[in-house]
Amino acid sequence: MPVITFANTKGGAGKTTAALILATELARNGARVTILDADPQHWISHWHDISGKVANVEVISYVTMASIQGHISENRAKTDYFIIDLAGARNTLMATAIGLSDHVMIPIQGCAMDAKGGAQVLELLGYLEDKAGIRINHSVVLTRVNSLVTTRALQMVKQLLAERSVPVLDTPIIERAAFRDIFDCGGTLQTMDPNRVSNLDKACENARAFGDEVRRLVPLRLTRSMRRAA
Ligand SMILES: Nc1ncnc2c1ncn2[C@@H]1O[C@H](COP(=O)(O)OP(=O)(O)O)[C@@H](O)[C@H]1O
């Protein structure tokens, strides 16, 4: 039951959006997902309130330093993936969540402030590895990428980060109306109206590629069918 945390100490980097896209995509694919909404702004809890029941998705709304570990152990048996959405702040809850994670996703939008917020997360991960010998897998996710940005330009950004030994996901999250509107409409990309949301098909395709890449990177240790057989 892998724990995936979205962290960037800067608000607006695209953490919450990427976390929800991933959660709904893993759920669509049949995984049972529990989202720990550790952001005091509660965007994902609000999404869940207006969505009604979404198959395979549970949301836990009040997550604190004191409660986070308990939420994970209590829900372990009924969860395939935990996804933690953090506030854009550098605090002990962030450090605790990172310490509990199998993989940390660091959304970066490409602006300098975001990169700085991302660098602070990478610094903490480096510190944990150097001082405590704890290595936590992590990846930068490029977010809100303009759909007109060329593959070549993206490739250059990825190469720059790779030269600094920062792992970057192949799939960027593109700036799409659907990824913004889902918080107002509730539900999933699949329940949105393609006549009212532009490029919904492209958003679905992007979400699918993102989910596929994350599943390859952070596989379920034991699939449910394997557990049943055991
Ligand atoms: N891929 C995207 N496409 C369109 N809008 C996005 C995308 N990612 C983020 N946004 C918008 O940018 C703003 C900040 O994103 P959010 O996910 O809330 O960031 P964070 O959680 O890091 O503060 C929100 O208004 C959100 O709707």
Ligand SMILES: [Mg+2]
């Ligand atoms: Mg957020």
